[in-house]
Amino acid sequence: NAAGASGDLATYKTTYSDSAVFHDNLNKLSLSQNLEMLEQFKKTGLSFSVEYGALWETINNKADEKGVSNYVLGYLTTTFKKGDKSLKVAQFQVDAVKDGKIVEEWIVYDPSGLAAFMK
Secondary structure (H helix, E strand, O other): OHHHHHOOHHHHHHOEEEEEEEEEOOEEEEHHHHHHHHHHHHHOOOEEEEEEEEEEEEEOOOOOOOOOOEEEEEEEEEEEEEOOEEEEEEEEEEEEEEOOEEEEEEEEEOOHHHHHHHO
16 A cells, blocks of 8 residues: 555555456456556546554465465555645455465445545
C-alpha cells in the first residue's frame, strides 16, 4: 500500500505475483488492470495515503486449494486528495500471501463519494 500511495508502481508490482487477482468491491481485476487504475488516479491529479487502524496475519495449519495458508487482514482509512480537497474512505482489506507475494486481494469500501471526487 505504501508503494502504491507514493506512486512507486515498480515496487508496488513486485509485492504481487504476476497472476494476482484483485477483488475491488467484488469487481475482479488483474494486476495490470489494478496498475491501470492507479495510473488513472495519477492522471486525474488524485493522490492518496493509507493509515492502518488494525493489521494482523492469520497462518492456517493447512493451505487452501490454491496453496495459500497466510492471510494479512487490515482495517484502514485511505485519504484521497485532489487539490485542496480530501476524502476519507474506510476500507477492509485481505491479502492472500504465497511464497512472499500477494496472490489474491479483497478490498471492500463504500465507493459512493470517490467517483464524484475524481471528476
